[in-house]
Amino acid sequence: MQSELTPIRSSGWHLGFGNLVRRELSQWFGTRTWFTQAMFWGLILGGVTLMLVGTADPASTPEERITTGLMLFTIFGSIFPAIAIIIFSTSSVLEEKERGTAAWVLSKPVSRTAFVLAKMFVGVVSYSVSLVLIPGLIVFSIIYLIVGAIPLGSFLLGLGPMILWYTFVHFLCVCLGTVFNSVGPVAGPASVSLFFVNAFDLSGIGAYTPWTLSFVARDLMQGLPITSISPVISTLIVLIVLLLIAIWRFGKEEF
């Protein structure tokens, strides 16, 4: 029977990636976590939208109400669910190092790069579905039911920069998790970064930081031409840098 087993012959940086991704995905989507998170943030963000759009000045135009609703969603939606991301992403790396599961996994034919990439990739997919897409669709439905006339395509496109923002928070935590071994230095910088959401505008240095992605998201959701693509480009560059640092640092980790 043993001869029927088909050994894996590949090697290189991606060794073990598929198996690691499957495990990480099953830990999120194979349990109630994905649904609980989606419903929780859907109800919070949907509730805030309902409260503010539903009780807006009756004299305001539908466009004004939509603008208000989307502004609240892009700001609140960039701050509060990010707290959950900081908690999940921080513990995701630190727990594996602390409890010894990372050492166990790495005693198998697994590349360290694959280990980091799997964490990065699955986090993006999981958070995009549970913390952006589903809560976003709940908010969209509420605005649509109360005000009407909001294009779904534009709205979905606007979720892109929000996903990029969450990816930044997630990558930052994972990267710092490969450098440090305690919660403070890992969760601290990501938590502080939440205070900068909406603190800058798109003029000056703000245009080159991830903290102005909420403006880009709002513009896209409203079907407006985007004021600046710079936050998207600079965030992508930051993500690449964080990824490279994480891979380099994890490769040096002693277990």
Added chain:
Amino acid sequence: MSQFAIETQGLSKAYGDLWALRSLDLRVPKNSIFAFLGPNGAGKTTAIKLLLGLTSPSEGGGYIFGIDITRQSNDIRGRIGYLAQHPRFYDYMTARETLRFAAHFYYNGPKEAIEKRIQELLTLVDLEEKADRAIKGYSGGETQRLGIAQALINSPELLILDEPASGLDPQGREEVLDLMEQLQKTTTIFYSTHILDDVQRVSDTVAIINKGTLVAQAPINQLLSGTDGVAYVLTIEGDYSKVESHLKNLPYVTAVTTRTEDDSAHLVVTVEDETKAKKDMLRSVLSDKTVTVTEFGRRKYELEEVFLRLVEEKKDAE
């Protein structure tokens, strides 16, 4: 092709100014049960982590099946199985899921063959009944057994076990040692331990390490025979003085020491020609009808004696 599964040259690891392992030269023969013996903190786990590529050496290097441990550790890990001293798994998973996860690092499929292999291992380590329960509810012994199962998932050519019997009750320990003996037919087993009885029971080769330094490395029979010449032990009842003087006159005997206890006398006879001694000594003693020989054999030390003596000798040499 090397006759050794593991070969290291000057393998060393320092943490700051502290040397956890210093210039380790190991030679682990293929298909042996090789005990890596040393007290807690001797550097055994550090050496194992270096072999697995979980940490990198400060100096020196080594080969497993001729593959460089620092440059090609992924290739090595595909051919070995490893059990950590305190095995840790994802505690939300069941034993079956853990084995399935481990299996997919080595095999693409088919699914049925993987499931069959998992079932075989669950049976082997007696975890069938708990196979579908989350690991977080497992006892230490059950976790250890799961650890052994996952280390065997790829039918490894080399099994590296870090203190496999520590923390187990006597029955669990016995089961692990039995399993190691069974596995020797197909696998080289390199295991670390501080339990001398286990080493003496199952190992055929032993390396002794203390304070990060290799103290001795030899087949266990050689170590137990001692380094102070070949000697035979005789226990006799009756008038031992005649036997003692007779033995002293034999040409191949270099020394006889006698200790009496109740009605018996224990004679340690050191010889310079083992072949002659083996052939002639007992026959010659039995020719004296006034004594009864109750025990005869080549002198063997207890491993504990050997271990303590070697460690002392090393200390004196430093």
